[in-house]
Amino acid sequence: MNKRNFLYRTFDLYYDGFRHMTLGKTLWAVIIVKLIIIFVVLKIFFFPNYIGERTEKGDEPDFVANELIDRALPDSP
Amino acid sequence: MTNLFLSIDAGTIDWSRAQFALTAIYHWLFVPLTLGLAVIMGIAETIYYKKRTDFWKKTAQFWQRLFGVNFAMGVATGIILEFEFGTNWSNYSWFVGDIFGAPLAIEGIVAFFMESTFVAVMFFGWKKVSAGFHLASTWLTGLGATISAWWILVANAWMQYPVGCTFNPDTMRNEMTSFVEVALSPFAIDKFCHTVISSWIIGAVFVIAVSCWYLLKKRHTRLAVQSIKIAVIVGFIAALGAGATGHKSGQTVAQVQPMKLAAMEALYNGGNEMDLTMIAWVNPIGQPDYTNEAEPAMKLAMPYGLSMMATNTLDGYVPGINDLLNGYTKEDGTVEPSADEKIARGKVAIQALADYRKAKAEGADEATLNTHLSTLNNNYQYFGYGYVKDKHDLVPSVPINFWAFRTMVGLGCLFILFFGLVLILIFDIPMVSLIFRRLFSALGLLDERSADATAPADAMPRWLCWAAILMLPLAYICSESGWLVAEFGRQPWTIQDMLPTWAAVSDLQSSSVMITFFLFLILFTTMLAVEISILLKQIKKGPDATLNDK
Numbered sequence: 293m294n295k296r297n298f299l300y301r302t303f304d305l306y307y308d309g310f311r312h313m314t315l316g317k318t319l320w321a322v323i324i325v326k327l328i329i330i331f332v333v334l335k336i337f338f339f340p341n342y343i344g345e346r347t348e349k350g351d352e353p354d355f356v357a358n359e360l361i362d363r364a365l366p367d368s369p
Numbered sequence: 370m371t372n373l374f375l376s377i378d379a380g381t382i383d384w385s386r387a388q389f390a391l392t393a394i395y396h397w398l399f400v401p402l403t404l405g406l407a408v409i410m411g412i413a414e415t416i417y418y419k420k421r422t423d424f425w426k427k428t429a430q431f432w433q434r435l436f437g438v439n440f441a442m443g444v445a446t447g448i449i450l451e452f453e454f455g456t457n458w459s460n461y462s463w464f465v466g467d468i469f470g471a472p473l474a475i476e477g478i479v480a481f482f483m484e485s486t487f488v489a490v491m492f493f494g495w496k497k498v499s500a501g502f503h504l505a506s507t508w509l510t511g512l513g514a515t516i517s518a519w520w521i522l523v524a525n526a527w528m529q530y531p532v533g534c535t536f537n538p539d540t541m542r543n544e545m546t547s548f549v550e551v552a553l554s555p556f557a558i559d560k561f562c563h564t565v566i567s568s569w570i571i572g573a574v575f576v577i578a579v580s581c582w583y584l585l586k587k588r589h590t591r592l593a594v595q596s597i598k599i600a601v602i603v604g605f606i607a608a609l610g611a612g613a614t615g616h617k618s619g620q621t622v623a624q625v626q627p628m629k630l631a632a633m634e635a636l637y638n639g640g641n642e643m644d645l646t647m648i649a650w651v652n653p654i655g656q657p658d659y660t661n662e663a664e665p666a667m668k669l670a671m672p673y674g675l676s677m678m679a680t681n682t683l684d685g686y687v688p689g690i691n692d693l694l695n696g697y698t699k700e701d702g703t704v705e706p707s708a709d710e711k712i713a714r715g716k717v718a719i720q721a722l723a724d725y726r727k728a729k730a731e732g733a734d735e736a737t738l739n740t741h742l743s744t745l746n747n748n749y750q751y752f753g754y755g756y757v758k759d760k761h762d763l764v765p766s767v768p769i770n771f772w773a774f775r776t777m778v779g780l781g782c783l784f785i786l787f788f789g790l791v792l793i794l795i796f797d798i799p800m801v802s803l804i805f806r807r808l809f810s811a812l813g814l815l816d817e818r819s820a821d822a823t824a825p826a827d828a829m830p831r832w833l834c835w836a837a838i839l840m841l842p843l844a845y846i847c848s849e850s851g852w853l854v855a856e857f858g859r860q861p862w863t864i865q866d867m868l869p870t871w872a873a874v875s876d877l878q879s880s881s882v883m884i885t886f887f888l889f890l891i892l893f894t895t896m897l898a899v900e901i902s903i904l905l906k907q908i909k910k911g912p913d914a915t916l917n918d919k
Binding site for chain 1 (some may be wrong): 434438441442444445446448449453455456457459460462464465489490492493494497498539540541542558715716719720722723741755756780871872875876877885888892896899903907
């Protein structure tokens, strides 16, 4: 590939940069661990889609309407 | 009188609020340093671009390395807030997601593309791209972070001042009618200017503190002195700018969130020609008896200051807590309804919504639907008040707002003095610097030699170096205090006048929210300890190592 090619130079920037990281390796390790904790552990086990789990697709407005109306007017039919 | 600490129950609302606050406070530890360091490392690299000396290259690379550590640690911490919206604040998310989601989505796209591109060039590109392109990438990294902040602050500002939307009772969503009104609301502009400029203070204090540590250790003194020179100019301008933008923010708050201003000032009864409270005794752990007390005890005030701050006139009218609860007549003659009237109209709006949806489900005719819609629209501005049972629930925590505001302003004034003093000493301003040196010498704060010597490394007395290091936690306390005022001051609203916290929150078990709160506390503390340890290691290492050295 032509080394003056923009795509090659872009690839080389990232490839060479990642290959010669020093402190960057530690930082990436921390970032990856953090992303795993956030997206795999927290998102799946602790942060479900509250409305999505309690309604069928398309029924969300009814669910939210009931929630919001009941909390202000608990005796409302 | 309610004791605030004792009145916190282990309910879902309180734990959800606590969890959100914890996440936001943790996230905000990284953001201001990113924004602030971006300016200083940009200036350092600009000087390198002009001078092309190895010293300035190393200086720019050193601050970029610390920027990189902070940036990496802050990455994705804000995403947890978005998870919390969907789980803990699901009613809120559905109710305003169409509006709130737009700036957050733009922020995500801008942050991803701008920052990931230019951060890579900044760290990997020193030997790969031209000096000019590298310099542009460094500034664009900072600009990308600042634009990200803009969209986040637009979203936050909209919650405090909801504009450019209309409520659709069929979808139960507030839908955006004007993107420009949302993106350029005066509240967003003030918030952006004040928040970003105050972030530069943290960047400046950080650089001065690290540099002073080097001066105390007598290491890298040239880098330290030159970095202080950059940082102190940025910091001094930012501290003055934060004061000016804070004044403007105060005026906006006076117009759109008068209850927040009244809580910040512990202003129980308003009027014309109002004084600005400098200090007063407001019990820090209990809501004051604002109904029966005229004003806080031991009040020391600046005459006409509050009227000036809120209205730009000496005799402008500023409502107090009781005026806002009982209703008052504004200076233009319009009457602001009492809280009881707003509550009643809010209930009418919610009842009209219930009637409309019931009628629609039963296939009622157009005229019936329009009648309910008309009632809803006529009272919608007070929709959120329909959830309020006791009008005193509309009063945010006076002690937290009062003391957090004074902490922010007091520390802001301290930073102006600090930066001013460092500016005089580090630039050795003729006469003024000598006067200060002689004064410090007379007070025993500077030895005789340093009182006369003006070698750059001696410019900062040791006590001032230690003071600079102490300033760093104070800068964070100042910044977080500002957010406490912004967020506690708007209570009980998640969206001003539209949705209180107890309507916005999901009906989760409080124990599960409590567990995640403590889980986050452990997680965030661990992550913070890791960041500080990596940061300290890099500071100890000094400017000789580069991020991408081969």
